[in-house]
């Protein structure tokens with residue numbers, strides 16, 4: 001195995017091994033990609049406060065997220081089409097997360113189905129749903145997630161409309177991939193990926209094909225998807241979804257304090273301060289910059305998680321120090337999966353864990369539960385530079 005010391009190493013291998021169409025799908029944001037870039041670069045504005053001669057022995061990164069024990073405050077975010085990044089990708093990633101002791105979130109838009117992932121894992125995973133119009137399909141999804149014993153439901157609330165990513169349109173992204181002369185030529189160079197794909201039957205959207213009305217084969221899927229998202233979504237509808245699930249509900253995609261307060265009202269157990277990894281509203285502020293305002297609005301009443309831009313354990317530390325109970329990583333584990341399958345996801349988690357643990361110690365803390373803003377040096381205008389007028 002090559003020497004992998006940081007997430008960037010996994011990304012380099014990932015780029016070599018996976019067809020360009022799928023690399024571009026993950027490694028892009030909407031429109032100018034400003035929000036995508038700033039999600040990561042804004043973490044760099046926060047500095048760590050070095051302390052010495054404090055007991056740094058017996059450190060622990062263990063904590064809880066929605067009441068569940070986690071080995072570190074990190075969950076695998078839902079990532080669609082993962083089974084195209086690596087054969088049987090969702091199963092591989094879920095197994096890596098299970099062994100590491102962090103939650104795996106399965107996307108509705110996954111290649112492996114809920115039942116398939118449940119059959120190949122022992123620990124309950126989280127299931128993510130979009131806010132779709134089709135009530136029958138939604139209810140069945142909830143029931144299927146219940147039957148699979150999913151331990152939390154993540155409702156993604158920032159995708160009423162689909163942001164535009166230039167490269168996906170130019171590449172003709174689809175599952176299975178569109179075979180143009182250019183994509184065939186590119187795939188021919190990705191031998192390991194191709195062999196993996198030939199060796200699996202899982203190549204379509206496993207949660208949808210055969211389950212949504214009228215979607216019996218992959219070719220009918222694109223028209224279903226175009227129609228499926230509910231542009232008229234409102235909080236009443238979100239409340240209805242909440243009432244369909246008995247266990248913990250996490251609302252993912254909250255970036256504004258007013259929306260955070262609404263999330264409280266509908267009875268969410270946690271929110272994820274997130275801009276979908278810069279894939280939705282380009283020009284929105286980074287999640288880490290919005291976190292202090294969200295914490296001020298609801299931090300003492302509801303569990304707040306954060307995603308978008310996390311590429312290291314130090315990023316996790318910064319989010320937790322600003323008040324997040326936990327974080328989610330999307331691309332960081334996807335790079336690992338595309339690079340080396342299950343072992344790559346494990347490696348991504350190990351890298352992040354080591355960075356978190358060491359940095360925490362060097363900041364003079366022994367437990368992630370003790371991290372707070374006093375561990376950071378924060379620019380004075382970090383949370384106030386851009387403010388809504390009302």
Ligand SMILES: Cc1cc2nc3c(=O)[nH]c(=O)nc-3n(C[C@H](O)[C@H](O)[C@H](O)COP(=O)(O)O)c2cc1C
Pocket residue numbers: 025026027039077078079080081107108109128156252274275276277278279307308309310328329330331332
């Ligand atoms: C390739 C890709 C696919 C994604 N698919 C989904 C999805 O199906 N459902 C969802 O709620 N979020 C999806 N997201 C958003 C992630 O859950 C998460 O919010 C985002 O990746 C966090 O940013 P990061 O990648 O910088 O860590 C996707 C993100 C990426 C990069």
